[in-house]
Amino acid sequence: MKRMFLGGLAACGFVLGTAAPANADEPAPLEPDPSEAAPAPAPMPSPPPDEAPRPPPKKVGPAVAIFAEGGYAARTIEALPSSGGSGGLGIDLQLTRGVSTWVEPTVFLGSTENGLRVRSATMGVGLDLLPHERVRLGLGVHTFWLGVQRVTHNHTIPTWGGLASAGARFDVVQGDTFALFVRAAIEAGMEIHDSALLWGPTLSAGFAFDVGTAKRSELK
Amino acid sequence: MRRPPKAPAGVVLALGVAALLACSSNGDKDDDNQFREDVLQCEEAVARLQRCCPSFDVGAIECRYHYSYSTGCGTTTRTRSLPAFDTSESKCVQNTSCSGIVSSGVCERALDGGVARTTIEQTDTDEAGTPTAPMITATPPRGVICP
Numbered sequence: 001m002k003r004m005f006l007g008g009l010a011a012c013g014f015v016l017g018t019a020a021p022a023n024a025d026e027p028a029p030l031e032p033d034p035s036e037a038a039p040a041p042a043p044m045p046s047p048p049p050d051e052a053p054r055p056p057p058k059k060v061g062p063a064v065a066i067f068a069e070g071g072y073a074a075r076t077i078e079a080l081p082s083s084g085g086s087g088g089l090g091i092d093l094q095l096t097r098g099v100s101t102w103v104e105p106t107v108f109l110g111s112t113e114n115g116l117r118v119r120s121a122t123m124g125v126g127l128d129l130l131p132h133e134r135v136r137l138g139l140g141v142h143t144f145w146l147g148v149q150r151v152t153h154n155h156t157i158p159t160w161g162g163l164a165s166a167g168a169r170f171d172v173v174q175g176d177t178f179a180l181f182v183r184a185a186i187e188a189g190m191e192i193h194d195s196a197l198l199w200g201p202t203l204s205a206g207f208a209f210d211v212g213t214a215k216r217s218e219l220k
Numbered sequence: 221m222r223r224p225p226k227a228p229a230g231v232v233l234a235l236g237v238a239a240l241l242a243c244s245s246n247g248d249k250d251d252d253n254q255f256r257e258d259v260l261q262c263e264e265a266v267a268r269l270q271r272c273c274p275s276f277d278v279g280a281i282e283c284r285y286h287y288s289y290s291t292g293c294g295t296t297t298r299t300r301s302l303p304a305f306d307t308s309e310s311k312c313v314q315n316t317s318c319s320g321i322v323s324s325g326v327c328e329r330a331l332d333g334g335v336a337r338t339t340i341e342q343t344d345t346d347e348a349g350t351p352t353a354p355m356i357t358a359t360p361p362r363g364v365i366c367p
Contacts, residue, residue: 078257080264114267114314116260148260151267152283159255193255 061214063094069206073108077198082118084110086202097219100128117149134171163189177210249289259285261310262303272318273327282336294345301338312366326366333362
């Protein structure tokens with residue numbers, strides 16, 4: 001009986017000894033209660049004080065330019081060829097690095113081979129594609145008025161109609177806000193009275209300068 | 221002796237307008253468009269004659285076109301005026317040298333044949349409504365101006 005009592009005491013001491021923490025001063029850790037919710041995630045670390053918050057991206061509007069050009073044009077209507085000077089003053093809106101749109105009124109002052117005076121005015125709008133920053137390939141549609149001055153008496157024979165054009169422009173000199181360019185185009189259309197074909201080429205040189213705040217270099 | 225009363229001016233005017241409306245119809249046509257190849261080529265030919273022929277009177281040449289058609293009160297009238305030079309004559313003048321124009325007498329023939337070529341065709345209908353033979357009045361034919 002005495003041996004059994006001493007053995008039990010030893011067993012109890014062994015059990016209590018192994019269950020005790022390594023540091024007897026620290027309280028025993030509590031086992032987590034599985035019914036409690038998961039702890040909240042740690043907050044995002046704040047950025048280092050030397051990096052300022054980025055401003056929202058600036059919306060870039062179209063680059064606006066005014067352009068003027070002048071040169072030589074030939075026009076044939078009712079199988080009657082004429083040639084002379086042509087000029088225009090327009091506004092260009094470059095929407096992206098590769099696309100631009102324009103509006104341009106033009107005038108043509110010419111004469112036939114035997115001196116009949118031919119006058120024409122057009123109003124056109126068009127779209128240019130820019131495969132390169134110095135090259136533009138464009139298409140346009142125009143309304144025209146044309147008059148042929150009679151020689152038998154002092155009277156002009158008028159007509160009007162619609163034209164389509166295709167052209168190419170090359171910027172010979174290009175600065176940050178201006179360009180000097182050369183342009184070649186061909187126009188063809190029909191007049192309203194006799195359904196006669198009007199057509200002819202134009203070769204011109206001109207300059208364009210940017211107005212407004214949008215910069216072409218910022219266009220996407 | 222008393223004078224017969226005069227009809228009021230307004231009544232006379234109204235009767236005239238009524239007569240005009242009664243003798244016109246919605247089928248009337250009128251074409252005065254001058255933007256045509258034959259008109260423009262004629263003007264170009266006259267410009268060449270002005271350069272080549274000494275003291276050439278350009279006002280004597282009629283490069284004009286007109287067409288009208290009217291019907292009413294039993295009469296149908298069709299009028300057509302064409303430029304003095306047709307397209308082939310005009311191009312011949314343009315393509316001939318000044319020395320050739322002068323030496324071949326084109327300047328004189330052009331002045332002689334400078335009036336517009338006009339044809340007026342008038343057709344009446346008899347009491348039964350049958351059209352009669354048309355009466356045609358035309359500019360006298362002329363010889364070729366060029367060559």
